[in-house]
Amino acid sequence: xxxxxxxxxxxxxxxxxxxxxxxxxxxxxxxxxxxxxxxxxxxxxxxxxxxxxxxxxxxxxxxxxxxxxxxxxxxxxxxxxxxxxxxxxxxxxxxxxxxxxxxxxxxxxxxxxxxxxxxxxxxxxxxxxxxxxxxxxxxxxxxxxxxxxxxxxxxxxxxxxxxxxxxxxxxxxxxxxxxxxxxxxxxxxxxxxxxxxxxxxxxxxxxxxxxxxxxxxxxxxxxxxxxxxxxxxxxxxxxxxxxxxxxxxxxxxxxxxxxxxxxxxxxxxxxxxxxxxxxxxxxxxxxxxxxxxxxxxxxxxxxxxxxxxxxxxxxxxxxxxxxxxxxxxxxxxxxxxxxxxxxxxxxxxxxxxxxxxxxxxxxxxxxxxxxxxxxxxxxxxxxxxxxxxxxxxxxxxxxxxxxxxxxxxxxxxxxxxxxxxxxxxxxxxxxxxxxxxxxxxxxxxxxxxxxxxxxxxxxxxxxxxxxxxxxxxxxxxxxxxxxxxxxxxxxxxxxxxxx
Amino acid sequence: xxxxxxxxxxxxxxxxxxxxxxxxxxxxxxxxxxxxxxxxxxxxxxxxxxxxxxxxxxxxxxxxxxxxxxxxxxxxxxxxxxxxxxxxxxxxxxxxxxxxxxxxxxxxxxxxxxxxxxxxxxxxxxxxxxxxxxxxxxxxxxxxxxxxxxxxxxxxxxxxxxxxxxxx
Numbered sequence: 001x002x003x004x005x006x007x008x009x010x011x012x013x014x015x016x017x018x019x020x021x022x023x024x025x026x027x028x029x030x031x032x033x034x035x036x037x038x039x040x041x042x043x044x045x046x047x048x049x050x051x052x053x054x055x056x057x058x059x060x061x062x063x064x065x066x067x068x069x070x071x072x073x074x075x076x077x078x079x080x081x082x083x084x085x086x087x088x089x090x091x092x093x094x095x096x097x098x099x100x101x102x103x104x105x106x107x108x109x110x111x112x113x114x115x116x117x118x119x120x121x122x123x124x125x126x127x128x129x130x131x132x133x134x135x136x137x138x139x140x141x142x143x144x145x146x147x148x149x150x151x152x153x154x155x156x157x158x159x160x161x162x163x164x165x166x167x168x169x170x171x172x173x174x175x176x177x178x179x180x181x182x183x184x185x186x187x188x189x190x191x192x193x194x195x196x197x198x199x200x201x202x203x204x205x206x207x208x209x210x211x212x213x214x215x216x217x218x219x220x221x222x223x224x225x226x227x228x229x230x231x232x233x234x235x236x237x238x239x240x241x242x243x244x245x246x247x248x249x250x251x252x253x254x255x256x257x258x259x260x261x262x263x264x265x266x267x268x269x270x271x272x273x274x275x276x277x278x279x280x281x282x283x284x285x286x287x288x289x290x291x292x293x294x295x296x297x298x299x300x301x302x303x304x305x306x307x308x309x310x311x312x313x314x315x316x317x318x319x320x321x322x323x324x325x326x327x328x329x330x331x332x333x334x335x336x337x338x339x340x341x342x343x344x345x346x347x348x349x350x351x352x353x354x355x356x357x358x359x360x361x362x363x364x365x366x367x368x369x370x371x372x373x374x375x376x377x378x379x380x381x382x383x384x385x386x387x388x389x390x391x392x393x394x395x396x397x398x399x400x401x402x403x404x405x406x407x408x409x410x411x412x413x414x415x416x417x418x419x420x421x422x423x424x425x426x427x428x429x430x431x432x433x434x435x436x437x438x439x440x441x442x443x444x445x446x447x448x449x450x451x452x453x454x455x456x457x458x459x460x461x462x463x464x465x466x467x468x469x470x471x472x473x474x475x476x477x478x479x480x481x482x483x484x485x486x487x488x489x490x491x492x493x494x495x496x497x498x499x
Numbered sequence: 500x501x502x503x504x505x506x507x508x509x510x511x512x513x514x515x516x517x518x519x520x521x522x523x524x525x526x527x528x529x530x531x532x533x534x535x536x537x538x539x540x541x542x543x544x545x546x547x548x549x550x551x552x553x554x555x556x557x558x559x560x561x562x563x564x565x566x567x568x569x570x571x572x573x574x575x576x577x578x579x580x581x582x583x584x585x586x587x588x589x590x591x592x593x594x595x596x597x598x599x600x601x602x603x604x605x606x607x608x609x610x611x612x613x614x615x616x617x618x619x620x621x622x623x624x625x626x627x628x629x630x631x632x633x634x635x636x637x638x639x640x641x642x643x644x645x646x647x648x649x650x651x652x653x654x655x656x657x658x659x660x661x662x663x664x665x666x667x
Contacts, residue, residue: 121549133659186511186626186633186635189608189609189626189633190631190632190633192607193628193631194631237632336640343572345602346604347603347629347634348603348604348605348629348630348632349603350603350604350657354558355542355543355556355558377630378604378605378606378630381630381631382630403597405570406569406570407570409543409554409567410567411556411557411565411567411572415572416573417570417571417572418570418571418572421570421571427630444569446505446506447571450568450569450571450573451506451509451573452511453548453553453569454506454566454568454571454573454575455504455506455511455513455526455529455575455634456513456524456526456533456548457546457553457555457557457566457613458504458516458557458566458575458577459502459504459511459513459515459524459526459570460513460522460524460533460535460546461535461544461555461557461559461564462502462564462577463513463515463524463581464522464535466500466579467515470621473602491612
């Protein structure tokens with residue numbers, strides 16, 4: 001089989017760069033990685049065929065430098081560029097810049113990106129494609145008095161969302177009028193910092209909503225197919241933590257209806273490539289949320305159930321191929337995000353990974369950039385990777401995910417793994433009866449039996465250290481804990497004799 | 500010798516003995532028969548507790564021990580009797596002044612107070628930007644700002660002092 005492209009520049013970092021690279025390599029496409037000052041040792045650099053340094057640690061000095069990255073792509077003789085997600089993935093100006101060159105941008109047209117990237121315009125397009133909308137404002141309101149009046153009309157609680165936003169960034173929930181002014185200021189500041197555009201708009205908060213999205217794939221010949229849904233309601237700070245497919249509450253009829261709505265929207269805007277139409281689902285109804293004009297973080301669960309490689313499809317379609325009717329979905333798939341964060345507070349956790357062992361076994365896929373020695377820095381998103389499982393049905397998939405998560409050993413930063421375990425153990429999650437508020441309802445503290453075990457293990461380890469030191473010195477001497485381990489280690493090595 | 504563990508605000512104490520070759524732990528009215536075997540560099544070990552098997556990783560930094568077991572990561576403070584006595588002597592806390600420290604590394608996006616300002620409980624002192632999120636850092640109690648250790652635009656490390664408050 002002839003590869004659809006010869007050499008691919010991956011304008012991203014982290015797990016998604018690695019994910020794209022894996023498919024490219026399988027297809028016989030050469031890969032070019034780009035990297036910032038702090039990513040020289042990153043896996044996406046080490047696994048690429050070629051790698052080019054593009055600047056400083058801050059995204060604006062490296063991964064967001066569209067013109068420079070495009071120049072690198074040309075210079076390296078690339079005939080295609082994959083933007084991944086985040087960074088330049090939904091930057092219409094960048095897609096525009098690529099359009100006139102020999103470098104094919106793996107994404108939709110600049111017009112489609114621009115339209116869908118503007119949440120206000122996107123709502124208008126959805127409306128005219130006959131896709132249901134959540135009640136709200138369709139434009140940015142700068143004046144705080146008008147904003148207060150409109151919010152009162154829509155009814156609290158309301159949300160302030162960045163017009164240029166996505167990925168949960170730049171969203172603020174406002175419970176009452178006295179919070180509106182502060183929330184507006186913070187939302188605009190986040191929007192400006194994250195997207196270089198401070199416009200925000202108002203939307204009603206739908207009660208007990210579920211976040212359900214449809215994966216679509218459109219070709220250059222006017223055909224669109226969908227790969228069913230992904231249920232992404234397990235979110236903290238409006239960022240997804242766990243995703244699954246199929247969604248437990250969708251009937252076949254509703255799935256078909258949502259799929260058709262998503263395809264209609266894609267046709268309406270002349271969409272080409274992989275895209276995701278996000279919906280809010282509540283009590284048998286669905287509302288358009290936004291369309292992400294890129295590959296999603298959670299795309300692997302679709303791949304597991306449909307037996308498709310969405311990156312390979314993106315490449316094939318960008319080279320002029322026609323979409324193929326998806327195979328029927330099989331079994332159940334769950335993904336969890338392994339973030340460097342405190343599982344109880346969800347605050348970022350930085351550090352160097354000092355110990356790592358990864359899970360394996362049947363039905364387990366790990367898309368991660370983890371390695372021993374990895375320094376987790378504050379410059380980028382906190383996601384270190386994703387663990388994905390596939391099984392015959394949902395209960396088996398839950399059991400498999402639990403099993404795989406407990407196989408992970410990772411020290412140096414705190415991670416979201418315990419929070420994911422809490423979700424898997426939660427009765428309403430297991431019953432499939434949950435909404436986007438699920439994480440607020442779950443006790444995220446450590447279960448008491450784990451605490452007892454950890455206390456016993458820590459005390460035993462300490463005792464064992466003292467015992468060994470005593471055996472060597474003839475008397476127990478207090479030793480600083482930091483050096484205690486080194487000492488024990490040395491003694492263990494000295495004592496390597498058959499027991 | 501007793502060993503004290505503290506997780507959150509829950510304390511437990513353990514004593515150990517050897518019964519023949521067998522390591523035995525006592526805590527409260529419970530007794531555990533243990534077998535601990537070190538793996539690799541000595542920070543990982545396999546622990547048998549009354550025959551049930553646990554893969555454990557222990558990362559000890561100063562008095563804080565991180566224990567990873569069954570997918571969970573637990574912060575445990577461990578002290579033996581001697582260390583406990585020493586810390587009790589040194590443990591008198593100075594009241595009145597409180598230093599607000601950075602709960603994460605980040606960049607000071609906005610400084611909302613000045614020296615001399617009276618602040619209320621929960622008032623935002625500054626906004627710390629980390630991993631693209633704007634995180635308000637708030638006063639945990641009313642007081643007066645007596646010193647500011649940072650400035651807008653500065654990068655701060657985890658635990659870095661930010662603002663000193665003289666508490667009411």
